[in-house]
Structure formats: C-alpha cells, structure tokens
Amino acid sequence: MTSSSSPQYSPQEVEARWQDYWEVHQTFIVQDGESSGRPKFYCLEMFPYPSGRIHMGHVRNYTIGDAVARFKRMRGFHVLHPMGWDAFGLPAENAAIKNGVHPARWTADNIAYMRAQLKKMGLSYDWKREVATCRPDYYRWNQWFFLKMFERGLAYRKEAAVNWCPACATVLANEQVVEERCWRCDSTVTQRYLAQWFFRITDYAEALLADCDRLTGWPERVLTMQKNWIGKSRGVEVTFPFVDRPGGLTIFTTRPDTLFGVTFMSLAPAHPAIETLIAGRREADAVRAFVDRVTARDKTVATTLRQEKEGCFTGAHVLHPITREPVPVWVANFVLMEYGAGAVMGVPAHDARDFEFAKKYDLAIRQVIDPGRPVTDAAHTEPVGRLIDSGAFTGMEAIAAQSAITDALVAAGSGKVRVHYRLRDWGISRQRYWGTPIPILYCAQCGVVPVPEHDLPVILPDRVPLSGQGGSPLLQVSDFLNAHCPRCAGPAQRETDTMDTFVDSSWYFLRYTTPTEQNAPVNAATAASWLPVDQYIGGIEHAVLHLLYARFFTKVARDLGLVKIDEPFVNLLTQGMVIKDGAKMSKSKGNVVDPDTLIQTYGADTARVFSLFAAPPEKDLEWSEEGVVGARRFLQRVWRRVSEVPPAATPRATIDFSNASEAVRALRRKTHQTIRKVTEDLEGFRLNTAVAALMEYHNVLSTFTAATDHRQASAAEAEGLDMLVILLAPFAPHLSESLWEMRGHPPSVFDVPWPSYDPALTEEVEVQVAVQVNGKLRQTFSAAADATEATLRERALAAVARWIADKPVQRVIVVKGRLVNIVV
Ligand code: ANZ
Ligand code: ZN
Numbered sequence: 001m002t003s004s005s006s007p008q009y010s011p012q013e014v015e016a017r018w019q020d021y022w023e024v025h026q027t028f029i030v031q032d033g034e035s036s037g038r039p040k041f042y043c044l045e046m047f048p049y050p051s052g053r054i055h056m057g058h059v060r061n062y063t064i065g066d067a068v069a070r071f072k073r074m075r076g077f078h079v080l081h082p083m084g085w086d087a088f089g090l091p092a093e094n095a096a097i098k099n100g101v102h103p104a105r106w107t108a109d110n111i112a113y114m115r116a117q118l119k120k121m122g123l124s125y126d127w128k129r130e131v132a133t134c135r136p137d138y139y140r141w142n143q144w145f146f147l148k149m150f151e152r153g154l155a156y157r158k159e160a161a162v163n164w165c166p167a168c169a170t171v172l173a174n175e176q177v178v179e180e181r182c183w184r185c186d187s188t189v190t191q192r193y194l195a196q197w198f199f200r201i202t203d204y205a206e207a208l209l210a211d212c213d214r215l216t217g218w219p220e221r222v223l224t225m226q227k228n229w230i231g232k233s234r235g236v237e238v239t240f241p242f243v244d245r246p247g248g249l250t251i252f253t254t255r256p257d258t259l260f261g262v263t264f265m266s267l268a269p270a271h272p273a274i275e276t277l278i279a280g281r282r283e284a285d286a287v288r289a290f291v292d293r294v295t296a297r298d299k300t301v302a303t304t305l306r307q308e309k310e311g312c313f314t315g316a317h318v319l320h321p322i323t324r325e326p327v328p329v330w331v332a333n334f335v336l337m338e339y340g341a342g343a344v345m346g347v348p349a350h351d352a353r354d355f356e357f358a359k360k361y362d363l364a365i366r367q368v369i370d371p372g373r374p375v376t377d378a379a380h381t382e383p384v385g386r387l388i389d390s391g392a393f394t395g396m397e398a399i400a401a402q403s404a405i406t407d408a409l410v411a412a413g414s415g416k417v418r419v420h421y422r423l424r425d426w427g428i429s430r431q432r433y434w435g436t437p438i439p440i441l442y443c444a445q446c447g448v449v450p451v452p453e454h455d456l457p458v459i460l461p462d463r464v465p466l467s468g469q470g471g472s473p474l475l476q477v478s479d480f481l482n483a484h485c486p487r488c489a490g491p492a493q494r495e496t497d498t499m500d501t502f503v504d505s506s507w508y509f510l511r512y513t514t515p516t517e518q519n520a521p522v523n524a525a526t527a528a529s530w531l532p533v534d535q536y537i538g539g540i541e542h543a544v545l546h547l548l549y550a551r552f553f554t555k556v557a558r559d560l561g562l563v564k565i566d567e568p569f570v571n572l573l574t575q576g577m578v579i580k581d582g583a584k585m586s587k588s589k590g591n592v593v594d595p596d597t598l599i600q601t602y603g604a605d606t607a608r609v610f611s612l613f614a615a616p617p618e619k620d621l622e623w624s625e626e627g628v629v630g631a632r633r634f635l636q637r638v639w640r641r642v643s644e645v646p647p648a649a650t651p652r653a654t655i656d657f658s659n660a661s662e663a664v665r666a667l668r669r670k671t672h673q674t675i676r677k678v679t680e681d682l683e684g685f686r687l688n689t690a691v692a693a694l695m696e697y698h699n700v701l702s703t704f705t706a707a708t709d710h711r712q713a714s715a716a717e718a719e720g721l722d723m724l725v726i727l728l729a730p731f732a733p734h735l736s737e738s739l740w741e742m743r744g745h746p747p748s749v750f751d752v753p754w755p756s757y758d759p760a761l762t763e764e765v766e767v768q769v770a771v772q773v774n775g776k777l778r779q780t781f782s783a784a785a786d787a788t789e790a791t792l793r794e795r796a797l798a799a800v801a802r803w804i805a806d807k808p809v810q811r812v813i814v815v816k817g818r819l820v821n822i823v824v
Contacts, residue, residue, distance in 0.1 A: 011603025046538030140457030217571030231422025252340030266332035435498030443485035647744030796820035
C-alpha cells in the first residue's frame with residue numbers, strides 16, 4: 001500500500017486501485033439478515049435498459065444514488081444497493097432485424113460493456129445481486145405472477161386494438177408509430193382487433209388512489225400525475241328508454257344538474273347498441289359507413305381528442321327520463337367506448353364539446369343554468385348559478401340540484417350513482433420476440449389452458465426468424481408453437497405473444513432482496529427484512545406507468561402473501577435531465593457527451609463531483625466543460641493539501657482545546673459546522689450545497705497554517721483534514737480512500753463511522769458584547785460566542801480606551817458572551 005503516497009494526483013491509477021480493492025475485499029457485498037442491530041436502508045436507482053453504452057443521464061442518476069448509499073452505510077445503516085438490467089425489449093429485436101445479431105447476444109454484449117462502465121464509475125453496488133430480466137431464472141417468475149393472476153381472475157383475455165402497418169403486415173408498438181405512420185415504411189398506420197391479455201389493474205384503482213395519501217416521501221407532482229392517471233370521478237348512470245323498441249340507453253354523466261338541457265345523445269362508434277338501433281332504418285348504411293371511417297382513424301385517445309368532432313344521426317330516439325320528450329341519438333367520434341358507459345347525454349349549453357357538435361349539426365341548445373350573466377357564444381361549463389327551465393328543480397343552485405336530480409333519478413329507477421376511473425386495464429400482450437412468453441396453451445378440446453406451475457419456465461426459443469414482417473415471431477417457430485395440452489394431452493398451441501416489458505420492471509426491486517431464490521419470486525422472510533425500498537431514484541418519465549405498475553404488483557404480491565408491504569417505495573427522488581446547449585442531451589440532437597471520454601480524461605471522481613455539484617438533484621443539469629475542469633481542480637487541490645501535511649502524531653482525544661487560540665477555535669468551529677452542514681444536506685438531498693460546503697471548508701483549511709510545534713494547532717488541522725477526507729468520501733470515493741491512507745489510517749474509509757459534530761462548536765459564532773464603563777454603556781463589539789474571558793477582557797479594554805484614558809482600572813467584570821463592565 002504505497003503507490004498512493006505519490007504527490008501527483010492521478011485519478012486513473014487511484015480509481016483502478018480502489019475499484020480493485022473494493023472488489024477483492026467485497027466491501028459492498030451485503031449479507032442478509034445480519035443481526036448486528038444496524039437498521040436497514042434499501043437504496044435503489046432505476047435499472048437501465050442495456051442499450052449499449054451508459055449516457056450522462058445514467059451517470060447522474062447512479063451518482064446521486066451512490067452518494068446516498070455510501071453516506072448511509074457510513075452512518076451505520078445496513079445498506080442494500082443493487083443493480084441489474086431491464087434486458088427485454090424492442091431495440092434488441094430491431095438490432096437483430098437490421099444487423100443480424102441475435103437479441104440475446106446483442107443484449108449480453110451490451111450488459112458486459114455497460115457493467116464495466118458502471119464499475120469504472122466506482123458505484124458501490126452489491127454485484128452479487130445483479131439481475132437481468134431476459135434470463136429464464138428471472139422471467140419464469142413473470143410467468144408465475146401471470147399464472148397466479150390468471151387463477152384469481154386478474155389476468156384475462158379480450159379483443160383490443162393494436163397498431164397495424166398494412167404494408168409491412170405487422171403489428172407496431174406505440175413507439176414504432178411516428179406521427180401516425182410506420183417507422184420503417186412510412187405507411188399510414190391502421191387499427192386491428194386482436195385477442196390480447198390484460199391485467200386487471202382496475203381492481204386496484206381505489207387502493208392505488210387512496211394510498212397516494214400515504215406516499216409522503218414522493219414529490220407532489222408525481223402524486224398528482226398518478227392521481228390524474230387513475231382519474232376517479234363520481235357521477236350518475238342514467239338510462240333513457242328507447243322510443244320504439246325495448247330497453248334503453250345508459251349514459252354516464254358527472255353533471256346531472258344539466259339533465260333538462262339534454263338535446264341529443266351521442267354514442268361511441270364501437271357502442272354495441274348501434275346495430276340494434278339502426279336495424280331496419282334508412283340511416284343504417286350511412287351510420288355503418290361513418291363507423292367504419294372513424295374507427296379506421298381512431299387509434300389512440302390522444303388523436304381522438306385532437307380530431308374535429310364528427311357525428312352521424314342514427315334515426316333513433318330515446319325518451320328523456322323525466323320530461324318524456326324524445327331525444328335524437330347520434331354516433332360521435334369524440335365518445336370513447338372505454339370510458340363510463342360509452343355513451344353521453346349531449347348538453348350543448350353547458351359542455352364545450354357538445355356545443356361545438358350542436359353548432360356543426362344545427363342541434364338545439366337549451367340553457368338550464370343561469371350564471372347571472374349573459375351567455376352568448378360558448379357553453380357555460382361550470383356548475384355555478386341557479387337552474388332554469390328544469391321542472392321541479394328550477395331555482396335550485398346547480399350543486400344542490402346535482403344531488404336532488406340524482407335522488408329523483410334513483411327513486412324513479414332510471415339512475416344509479418356510479419364512480420368511474422379513467423384507469424384502464426393493463427394490456428400486456430406484445431407481438432414481439434424479445435420478451436417473456438405468456439404461459440398459456442390453446443387446446444381444441446379444453447380451450448384456454450394455463451401452463452402448470454411445475455412446467456415453468458416456458459423458455460423463449462433461441463432460433464427465431466426475425467424479419468419485422470407479420471405477427472408474433474414465435475408463430476414461426478413450430479417447436480415452440482406446437483405442444484401438448486396439460487389437461488387432455490391432445491395437441492395444443494402455445495400463446496405466441498410475449499409480455500410487455502413493464503411487467504419485468506414491476507417487481508425487480510423485490511427480486512434483488514433474494515436474487516437466487518429458486519422456489520418463489522422472493523423468499524418472503526428475507527424480503528421482509530429489506531422491504532420497502534427506502535429511497536428510489538429515477539427519471540420523471542416514469543412518473544406514471546412504471547411507478548403505477550410497480551405499486552400494483554406490490555399490492556398483488558402482498559395479496560399473494562409474498563410481501564408484507566402495501567407500497568414499494570417510501571421516498572422517491574426524480575432527478576432532472578442533463579442539458580447541453582439548451583437541449584436535452586440525446587443522440588438525435590447530436591449533443592451527447594460520452595461518459596467514457598469524461599472518465600478517461602478527468603476521472604470518475606471528477607465526473608461524480610461535477611454532476612453532483614452543478615445542480616440540485618431534482619433540477620436540470622447544464623453540461624459545462626468548465627464545470628468539469630473546476631471539479632477536477634478542486635480534487636487536485638484537496639489531494640495536494642492532504643499530501644503536504646504529515647499525518648498527525650497526537651491522537652485528537654488527548655488534546656485539550658479549552659485555552660486554544662482564536663485561530664484554532666475558528667478552525668474547529670468551521671470543522672464542526674461543516675460536518676453538520678454536509679450531514680444535513682445529504683439527509684435532505686441537497687448534494688450540490690454539500691459539495692459547495694466542502695469546497696469552502698477546503699479553502700479555510702488551506703489558509704490555516706499550523707506552527708509544527710504547536711500541538712493544539714496541528715491537532716485541529718489534523719482533525720480538519722481527516723474530516724474533509726471522510727466527508728468527501730460519498731462524493732469522490734476513490735480519492736478519499738487514497739487520502740485516508742495518506743493520512744495514516746488503514747483502509748477503507750467506508751468502514752469509518754460518519755463523524756458526529758459537537759453542537760456547542762456549531763453554535764452561533766458571533767455575539768455582540770456590550771462594554772460598560774462605570775455602569776454606562778460606551779461601546780459594543782462582536783466576538784466569537786465561545787471567546788474566553790481573557791480575550792473578552794482584553795478586547796473590551798481596547799474598545800473603551802479613550803473613556804478610561806489614564807484612570808486606573810479597579811475591576812473588570814466579564815459576563816461571557818454578553819457584557820464587560822469596567823470600573824475605573
Ligand atoms: C353531460 C354533461 C353536461 C357532461 C355538462 C359534462 C358537462 P369526467 O369528469 O372526466 O369523468 N363523458 C362520459 N362518458 C364519456 C365517454 N365515454 N366519452 C366521452 N365523454 C364522456 O367526465 C365525465 C363527463 O364526460 C360526463 O358528463 C360526460 O359528459 C362525458 F354540462 O354528461 B357529461
Ligand atoms: Zn386439452
């Protein structure tokens with residue numbers, strides 16, 4: 001252990017050496033259930049997709065997590081800090097189509113490369129817990145979850161629309177649809193209906209919503225996004241009887257107060273009642289043509305909302321449930337089949353969409369709420385004002401009328417109070433190769449048959465033709481496709497769709513707790529000792545789907561008895577983006593800085609300190625070469641300073657500082673204030689100001705020169721340098737290890753307990769001291785709060801010298817920190 005005493009700071013040498021040391025000594029391998037009484041801390045960063053190389057966004061995310069993990073470890077926590085790979089997904093398949101590399105090969109190579117890159121960053125992961133979701137020992141548990149959910153009715157199959165490219169004759173993922181066109185051939189994408197598998201996340205809608213209130217460690221904006229996505233609304237389902245046939249049309253409204261303003265009804269183009277309604281009418285053909293036209297265009301909710309409102313009259317009428325007036329029924333492209341009842345009562349006077357629609361098709365507009373001001377050329381959309389022309393309800397306040405009309409409808413048997421959620425069930429079928437096979441068989445005799453648990457995993461076959469044409473690639477693999485029915489032993493075909501890769505990432509944080517468990521997704525007892533995740537760190541782009549799915553899976557796992565927690569992530573930090581020249585760093589913008597180059601040129605510690613210092617974690621970080629150079633210079637200076645001062649010979653504990661000089665006191669005050677500041681900043685994720693405090697502290701230390709023969713001064717300096725090295729360790733771990741050794745201590749600095757500060761030394765530094773001469777206030781001066789009696793006396797005498805002149809001083813009374821009274 002001599003090489004690091006070289007006076008020149010060479011990050012390449014230092015970093016390689018300590019990365020080796022940590023690996024050999026297994027410094028960051030963590031044992032389960034260690035009964036040392038240390039509290040656990042589970043620190044997790046979102047695992048990456050192995051796209052090929054890490055980017056600055058990864059560097060930032062992982063450095064934040066690493067600083068926290070190292071800090072918590074030094075604070076005495078038993079820290080779990082794992083890393084793995086979100087390894088299934090489309091890019092591997094696209095690379096295979098383009099370059100002929102097998103997705104498994106491509107993925108494995110990328111993982112190997114990126115793992116090496118992460119190791120070069122000096123991240124304190126327990127690499128023994130690494131998971132890759134494309135390995136059978138991982139994805140078999142996706143299949144297991146699927147089977148358990150199928151048993152409980154939480155996984156089911158129904159017809160649903162997919163994106164379809166007619167030219168490529170293939171299903172497209174949403175990300176392969178670019179502005180409504182195929183990413184490969186640019187043809188207009190259409191819709192197709194296929195039988196697909198769904199997870200019934202809507203069963204948990206209320207729990208997912210209600211538990212948002214318990215997530216006090218999450219950013220407010222993420223919670224708002226989650227709540228909006230779940231989108232709960234209370235309203236009434238109202239049935240309008242058909243005029244000339246049995247039954248009626250049920251709609252969902254949140255505005256029963258506008259019931260008397262209904263002038264038409266609109267149905268979603270996919271509404272099942274349409275055929276019944278148009279049968280035998282002359283409008284029938286026109287309606288069918290309209291439905292065909294709009295469904296071909298109607299791909300996503302987003303495009304539906306953007307589209308111009310269009311409709312078609314069905315020729316049918318329904319009766320208003322109270323007035324019994326006939327109301328015409330239309331089909332309209334802005335009504336979604338997936339929401340509410342798939343049908344809406346049209347109230348153009350009070351709903352903007354209905355207003356636009358009524359204007360276009362010249363339908364009646366009937367105002368039923370008087371806002372107390374004239375309403376001219378727009379809808380009055382708020383439930384504010386009194387009802388007009390509303391029968392028995394006329395004159396009521398709109399809000400009061402909502403419950404009154406609801407009650408009347410319920411009493412008459414034509415209304416039901418209903419709660420609706422915007423949240424849809426989660427469609428997990430993908431017509432892709434590189435994903436988890438769905439463990440289902442189709443038997444001519446027995447129908448849909450789940451693969452028995454003991455036959456898991458259903459292995460993803462190796463040899464698959466990947467052309468990018470047609471449907472699911474697995475359909476081409478007859479060895480895979482053709483199997484036997486586990487019930488009747490007759491021939492059966494396997495499901496050839498694979499699972500959405502969001503399934504993989506919905507429970508990986510559970511797997512890290514027991515990554516090699518053979519009999520279940522997790523070992524329940526061990527998992528319980530680690531869960532929940534105490535700190536989760538990742539990008540805001542996952543504010544909705546990934547986090548919602550992970551919360552859903554956690555609740556399902558709880559209901560299956562695997563875990564005892566209701567929520568997976570106690571605290572969530574969403575870090576900002578890395579920006580360069582005003583734009584997000586991205587390949588498409590051509591403004592990418594390669595972390596490899598950064599690390600080779602400046603070192604990982606510099607890259608880390610730069611990215612932690614340049615911005616608060618949750619804000620965007622502007623890339624700046626000068627910033628990097630500044631970080632490097634800072635580390636260089638720390639290195640030089642520490643190497644200049646010989647390790648202290650005297651253990652600090654034996655030094656009595658009570659009569660130390662003001663300079664020594666000031667240094668020690670700064671030392672303890674810095675310990676406090678860095679500790680509190682790390683706890684509060686103010687990593688940038690923590691680094692700033694260390695820079696400032698380093699400046700103070702550098703200007704302090706201790707006479708070598710002065711025990712108190714050199715002890716204070718030694719304490720200061722030790723503290724600087726320890727406090728810097730979470731940020732610049734390699735450098736700190738070397739400096740710790742240079743200071744004469746055995747490695748590793750990460751086994752040193754995080755220092756505590758002496759609260760007395762961090763107290764208010766300056767106080768105002770009043771000086772009286774013969775009881776009369778003459779002067780004030782500021783002094784250190786803990787300045788000694790002798791110091792205060794001396795300074796007071798000097799301050800009032802002209803009032804004393806040559807009168808002899810009889811007595812000096814010093815009240816420490818407040819007052820000096822001089823009697824002459
Ligand atoms: C009549 C009405 C009058 C409405 C009015 C609004 C204002 P939220 O709050 O988002 O749940 N709606 C219901 N089902 C729909 C569907 N499948 N597609 C499109 N729109 C639908 O929205 C509920 C409101 O959205 C409902 O209340 C309904 O229009 C419409 F002055 O009914 B309302
Ligand atoms: Zn069978």
